[in-house]
Amino acid sequence: MHPALQGLLTILIGVGGCVGYFYFSNQLLDKVLFPAKGPNIGRNINRANMIRPWLFLAPAIAALGLYLAYPVVATFWLSVTDRDQGGAFVGLTNYSQMLAEPKFIEALRNNMLWLIIVPAASTAFGLLAAQLTDRIKWGAIAKSLIFMPMAISFVGAGVIWKLVYETRPVDVEQIGVLNAVYLALGGTEPQTWLTIPLWNSIFLMIVLIWIQTGFAMVILSAALRGIPEETIEAAIVDGANPFQIFFKIKVPQIVGTIIVVWTTITIVVLKVFDIVFAMTNGQWETQVLANYMYDKMFRAGDWGVGSAAAMIIMLLVTPILVWNVYNARKEMR
Amino acid sequence: MDNIAGSKSSLTWVVHISVVLLVALWLFPTVGLLVSSFRTADQIATGGWWKAMLPAEQNQTFRATDPDDEGAQSRDGDLYVIEGNVFEGAAVGEISVWGTSSREISAYQAGETADLGDGEMLTVQANGDYRLTSPTEMSGRGQRIFTTAVTPPDFTTQNYKDVLFTEGSGGGMAKAFFNTLTVTIPATIIPILIAAFAAYALAWMDFPGRALLIAAVVALLVVPLQLALIPLLRFHNEIGIGKGYVGVWLAHTGFGLPLAIYLLRNYMVGLPRDIIENARVDGASDFQIFVKIILPLSFPALASFAIFQFLWTWNDLLVALVFLIDSSGETTVMTKQIVELLGTRGGNWEILATAAFISIAVPLAVFFMMQKYLVRGLLAGSVK
Incomplete structure (x- = not known):
């Protein structure tokens, strides 16, 4: 069968199944189990209304439990067992084995660099772009162009930037912008940018910064607009210059939003996989945790160490998770 | 007062110029890829794409007609002559x-x-015409001619034909395109349905444990899907769906649900209480309220999430690698295809650029058409 037809058919089955479930389970509840008629009408309606929320929630709870909650436990269990010994409990052996690996230490070090540089740079550029575009007429167009990389896949962005970093032999004309600029500015010979340790990690980070800046800009721009006019007017009357207004009046009022942007990008960074996978695959000392984990799990087939690496990512996410839950609960009260 | 006004207008110029620079910087890499996808391999290899709009100087090698060919040599007085045009009507340029x-x-x-020795003379004109003369009959292979020609800007759509429809030459993107679509559409619609009810x-429904469930959704929002790979792959194998579309739809549904529920709940809570309570008083059931009132009113939030989920599933590589693509490669998606091309044809920029642009085009179109909803969703999901 043609894949398009097959796709269409499965869409119909999947969607039809969902709609059917909700419709018929409600019908069953209202018409068969607890019909709103007869001698027990009041009790029946109450019972039906007690059960209905769970009817609405059931598919979501099942999917969330199975696809997100259960794997956390299962991965933890995998990380303390050994696949080769038939899943026997081995305690922290996988972790100690992993810590002894130079590649893991490299991944951890690179991840720390990513965690510092990418959120900081994206937020800074986003704030700059938000502040600048809010002041001009064609700001909306400028914004949507800076926001555009958001729609591009990490893999697509990898290809786009690989062309920027492309290297040709010394006697041939350079087709990568970076080398062309480098030579025009007096560089002696073209560099293979992605093979220079530490710098290459930065070049990979630039790809993510390029993508995430738009996100930061959109959110921070909304926050900047939410600042009460009076505070700015008061500052102008007091003779503050534009920089003072920005850093001393505006930024302190949107600190909360800046933190939200920062943590959201931090989570993206922790999961970053595609960019490294597509551009260097962790060679030349560019390894990061998510790619290291993929290597271990699916190339080396070492589930124990791979799961241990995944648990490290989980551990790094946990503070943000707790903070988010705390804030959400505070807000609901 | 003049002073302040003056400094203000100069600052406005600084702002305009900074924004132009920023936008240019952000756009430049993507434009490079787009331009490259319309150039031939030769053009890409001989000059940066930023020169594509200008006439380019190109070095080429040609061979004059082989003297041993039938009728290649004609007589002109007592000279043997071979005449022709190096370009043979193809890519015309101006030889310098x-x-x-x-x-x-x-x-x-x-x-x-040029004097080639033994009395052989070669003349090459700017338009590519050449004339090779010799007092004796010539033999051997055709004379090589190296030219440096200025060729006008030239774009081609051949790359797109090759990449989409020619199997083998890095092609087969058409198949991957349909596979991606097959993954994306159900993986977008199913979580919306499930999440909307939840x-x-x-x-709007009151039941014990509600606050706890909301907290759980917020927590699951940040759980890295990396943790789910092995346990779920094993689970899929055990229940017999293995690697395939069903598995990838289920996985995307599971991973997309927290954001969907979070966004939709935040939006629905903000709907006016009166409407819902009036409907209840009028005897509408929860199912009716949901279908007839809540769903239509929640359209903006549904649209935002749909765009997120669409972009995410379309652009995804990891989930497809783990849950979909088996060793037969029949179900490969575009992102995987591009990674493969990066490995095997890392230097063939005409293929890479075109393949990448095919996969980028759809999300970009969606992005520019539905940007309003995307921004709204981002704000609802983050500014708290």
Whole structure:
């Protein structure tokens, strides 16, 4: 069968199944189990209304439990067992084995660099772009162009930037912008940018910064607009210059939003996989945790160490998770 | 007062210029890829794409007609002559300099005559016409001619035909395109349906454990899907769906649900209480309220999430690698295809650029058409 037809058919089955479930389970509840008629009408309606929320929630709870909650436990269990010994409990052996690996230490070090540089740079550029575009007429167009990389896949962005970093032999004309600029500015010979340790990690980070800046800009721009006019007017009357207004009046009022942007990008960074996978695959000392984990799990087939690496990512996410839950609960009260 | 006004207008100029620079910087890499996808391999290899709009200087090598060919040599007085045009009607350009050996490709100006020894003379004109004369009959292979020509800007759509429809030459993107679409559409619609019902329950129905469930959704929002790979792959194998579309739809549904529920609940909570309570008083059931009132009113939130989920599933690589693509490669998606091309044809930029642009085009179109909803969703999901 043609894949398009097959796709269409499965869409119909999947969607039809969902709609059917909700419709018929409600019908069953209202018409068969607890019909709103007869001698027990009041009790029946109450019972039906007690059960209905769970009817609405059931598919979501099942999917969330199975696809997100259960794997956390299962991965933890995998990380303390050994696949080769038939899943026997081995305690922290996988972790100690992993810590002894130079590649893991490299991944951890690179991840720390990513965690510092990418959120900081994206937020800074986003704030700059938000502040600048809010002041001009064609700001909306400028914004949507800076926001555009958001729609591009990490893999697509990898290809786009690989062309920027492309290297040709010394006697041939350079087709990568970076080398062309480098030579025009007096560089002696073209560099293979992605093979220079530490710098290459930065070049990979630039790809993510390029993508995430738009996100930061959109959110921070909304926050900047939410600042009460009076505070700015008061500052102008007091003779503050534009920089003072920005850093001393505006930024302190949107600190909360800046933190939200920062943590959201931090989570993206922790999961970053595609960019490294597509551009260097962790060679030349560019390894990061998510790619290291993929290597271990699916190339080396070492589930124990791979799961241990995944648990490290989980551990790094946990503070943000707790903070988010705390804030959400505070807000609901 | 003049002073302040003056400094203000100069600052406005600084702002305008900074924004132009920023936008240019952000756009430049993508434009590079787009331009490259419309150039031939030769053009890409000989000059940066930023020169594509200008006439380019190109070095090419040609061979004059083989003297041993039937009727290649004609007589002109007592000379043997071979005549022709190096371009043979193809990529026409203006030759500036030329040469006869690879070491001296710019030995002669266009229109000059070169002495090749033994009385052989070669003249190459700017338009590519050449005339090779010799007092004796010539033999051996055709004379090589190295030219440096200025060719006008030239774009082609051939790359797209090759990449989409020609199997083998890095092609087969058409198949991957359909596979991606097959993954994306159900993986977008199913979580919306499930999440909408759950969000309604969490927003407007009263039951024990509601606050706890909401907290759980917020927590699951940040759980890295990396943790789910092995346990779920094992689970899929155990229940017999293995690697395939069903698995990838389920996985995307599971991973997309927290954001969907979170966004939709936040939106639904903000709907006016009166409407819902009036409907209840009028005897509408929760199911009716949901379908007839809540769903239509929640359209903006549904649209935002749909765009997120669409972009995410379309652009995804990891989930497809783990849950979908088996060793047969029949179900490969575009992102995987591009990674493969990066590995095997890392230097063939005409193929890479075109393949990448095919996969980028759809999300970009969606992005520009539905940007309003995307921004709204981002704000609802983050500014708290």
